[in-house]
Amino acid sequence: MRKIYRRGTSDPDRMTDARRRVLETLAEYGDLSFTLKELAEMASVTASVIKGLVTQGAVLEQDSPRDQPFMRMDPSLPSKNLTDDQAVASALLAAGVASGKYGTTLLRGVTGSGKTEVYLEAVAAALKSGRQALVLLPEIALTEQFLHRVQARFGAKPAEWHSGATMTERRRIWRMVGQGQAQVVIGARSALFLPFQNLGLIVVDEEHDTSYKQEDGVLYNARDMAVLRAAMCGARVVLASATPSLESWVNAEVGKYQRIELKSRFGAAVLPEMRAIDMRAEQMQPGTWVSPTLRDAVSDRLAKGEQALLFINRRGYAPVTLCRACGQQIGCDNCDARMVEHRFLKRLMCHQCGETKPIPETCPSCGAEGKLAPVGPGIERLAEEAIALFPDARIATLSSDLFGSARALKAGIEDIAKGGTDIIIGTQLVAKGHNFPLLTLVGVIDADLGLQGSDLRAAERTFQLMRQVAGRAGRAEKPGQALLQTFQPEHPVIRATLSGDEEGFWKAEAEGRRMAGVPPFGRMAGIILSGSDAEAVFDLGNVLARNDGALRAIGAQVFGPAPAPIARIRGRHRVRLLVKAAKDAPLQQALTRWIAPLRLKGDLRLSVDIDPQSFY
Ligand SMILES: [Zn+2]
Numbered sequence: 001m002r003k004i005y006r007r008g009t010s011d012p013d014r015m016t017d018a019r020r021r022v023l024e025t026l027a028e029y030g031d032l033s034f035t036l037k038e039l040a041e042m043a044s045v046t047a048s049v050i051k052g053l054v055t056q057g058a059v060l061e062q063d064s065p066r067d068q069p070f071m072r073m074d075p076s077l078p079s080k081n082l083t084d085d086q087a088v089a090s091a092l093l094a095a096g097v098a099s100g101k102y103g104t105t106l107l108r109g110v111t112g113s114g115k116t117e118v119y120l121e122a123v124a125a126a127l128k129s130g131r132q133a134l135v136l137l138p139e140i141a142l143t144e145q146f147l148h149r150v151q152a153r154f155g156a157k158p159a160e161w162h163s164g165a166t167m168t169e170r171r172r173i174w175r176m177v178g179q180g181q182a183q184v185v186i187g188a189r190s191a192l193f194l195p196f197q198n199l200g201l202i203v204v205d206e207e208h209d210t211s212y213k214q215e216d217g218v219l220y221n222a223r224d225m226a227v228l229r230a231a232m233c234g235a236r237v238v239l240a241s242a243t244p245s246l247e248s249w250v251n252a253e254v255g256k257y258q259r260i261e262l263k264s265r266f267g268a269a270v271l272p273e274m275r276a277i278d279m280r281a282e283q284m285q286p287g288t289w290v291s292p293t294l295r296d297a298v299s300d301r302l303a304k305g306e307q308a309l310l311f312i313n314r315r316g317y318a319p320v321t322l323c324r325a326c327g328q329q330i331g332c333d334n335c336d337a338r339m340v341e342h343r344f345l346k347r348l349m350c351h352q353c354g355e356t357k358p359i360p361e362t363c364p365s366c367g368a369e370g371k372l373a374p375v376g377p378g379i380e381r382l383a384e385e386a387i388a389l390f391p392d393a394r395i396a397t398l399s400s401d402l403f404g405s406a407r408a409l410k411a412g413i414e415d416i417a418k419g420g421t422d423i424i425i426g427t428q429l430v431a432k433g434h435n436f437p438l439l440t441l442v443g444v445i446d447a448d449l450g451l452q453g454s455d456l457r458a459a460e461r462t463f464q465l466m467r468q469v470a471g472r473a474g475r476a477e478k479p480g481q482a483l484l485q486t487f488q489p490e491h492p493v494i495r496a497t498l499s500g501d502e503e504g505f506w507k508a509e510a511e512g513r514r515m516a517g518v519p520p521f522g523r524m525a526g527i528i529l530s531g532s533d534a535e536a537v538f539d540l541g542n543v544l545a546r547n548d549g550a551l552r553a554i555g556a557q558v559f560g561p562a563p564a565p566i567a568r569i570r571g572r573h574r575v576r577l578l579v580k581a582a583k584d585a586p587l588q589q590a591l592t593r594w595i596a597p598l599r600l601k602g603d604l605r606l607s608v609d610i611d612p613q614s615f616y
């Protein structure tokens with residue numbers, strides 16, 4: 001039997017550096033246990049140091065229990081009653097899996113259309129042919145509720161792979177997946193790297209979700225990785241979404257992906273009615289953001305005992321803190337970013353670098369006392385307004401920074417779903433696939449917010465977010481309504497959102513991108529140079545821009561150097577170059593040849609992001 005090691009109750013009689021490293025390593029991982037070799041490597045000590053701590057009782061040596069096998073999943077259990085639409089979709093997916101050949105299907109269905117039930121039938125088909133299945137979800141959507149649905153279909157719990165899993169559990173899953181004992185894995189992005197013995201199906205749920213693209217560290221998109229992995233082992237891929245990414249939409253349009261649409265919903269519910277509230281015509285008191293029209297709509301729902309959601313995609317209390325004496329805005333000392341007031345934490349916070357400081361009493365610029373004022377709404381301020389407007393309602397605020405842990409957040413979400421709340425105040429957290437059966441009204445406080453800025457994907461993201469948030473309303477038997485507060489109701493993105501003309505929106509968006517030669521019709525790379533000396537960073541950018549032979553050889557163009565949209569983060573100046581190339585150009589190799597001769601002096605750094613999601 002294997003021995004494992006964890007923190008004991010006593011302290012060693014004598015502390016050495018090596019011993020301290022062992023205890024700190026264990027403290028860092030909470031109550032996890034490790035093998036002797038793992039612990040020795042992590043703490044950079046010899047095994048005898050750990051054995052010495054065992055003698056002292058500071059580390060416990062225990063027998064590791066044998067890995068518990070996973071219960072067999074039974075694909076022959078009855079599935080839920082499927083509508084005709086869903087039955088056809090399931091049969092198509094199942095036939096694809098049974099073929100044993102690679103292929104990708106875009107499964108598109110509005111919220112509540114039964115996407116999950118449909119792709120679980122594809123999982124059943126994989127199990128029936130003796131192969132394994134992997135279902136990828138954004139971490140926040142990986143709830144008990146979801147696991148129960150899987151268990152209800154197959155009579156056993158699937159393996160769950162997520163960031164909160166213990167070392168022991170991870171090791172167990174890793175081994176069981178390799179032996180083919182874990183038949184179905186539900187997990188976050190990194191589950192793609194598990195050593196599946198015989199993988200037959202990968203489902204990427206909410207395939208458009210930006211959390212599939214890692215923004216720092218190794219840059220890969222889990223969706224693209226899933227397709228690659230499946231192609232190598234003859235597996236099927238199902239990309240499921242209510243609002244697919246433009247890339248997937250285009251791949252389906254040109255026939256690279258099969259496309260299945262789910263239109264009808266369970267029960268009698270229909271898509272929410274969507275309407276704009278023209279803020280130019282509303283009588284607004286200064287410092288308030290809920291219009292009289294929206295307020296009355298919320299009151300109506302409360303009177304009927306239904307839930308309403310007020311949506312704003314901004315954390316904190318107010319995005320700007322302004323001195324009314326001198327007009328100065330309080331910025332971060334390290335970044336070119338404004339400090340955001342978080343009243344709940346009683347601090348100002350920089351959303352770029354995470355730096356916080358107490359809210360000052362006097363203006364740091366002119367010294368005036370008591371003149372600092374919050375400007376604009378954040379979720380905390382909206383909650384304050386809602387409490388004043390609806391004093392008798394039970395109000396819950398859902399924002400990632402108001403919950404200590406993912407677990408606490410999930411508990412909060414489950415309480416809301418059960419009806420423990422009348423009004424939900426939420427950031428984009430609420431847009432991610434949770435079921436709130438009593439929710440019938442969604443009010444979007446600032447539908448224009450995502451339309452500002454120069455992001456290539458601003459329109460795509462705003463459209464997806466608005467559709468997803470609106471989709472929260474009216475799921476069960478009650479019809480829902482979504483109201484969008486906007487100052488520009490004639491904006492194409494707002495109009496497309498309201499009309500529900502998704503095909504029209506994607507066609508226009510795709511055409512615009514094709515004309516501009518940007519992804520997915522062309523390739524782009526963002527090069528970010530950074531360093532503490534602004535001049536040195538710019539010089540480096542100019543050197544790169546001048547020596548662009550490797551790029552010109554493939555017909556690619558370089559733009560820049562220019563200050564990055566956020567020109568300073570954590571005290572480092574940032575300069576950006578953009579490279580644009582044709583779709584079939586060997587961009588990656590050219591970039592490597594271009595950058596290879598470069599010698600980075602001092603603290604200069606360079607990062608490359610291929611087909612970037614954002615240009616910050
Ligand atoms: Zn001032």
Ligand SMILES: [Zn+2]
Binds near residue numbers: 335351
């Ligand atoms: Zn900062």
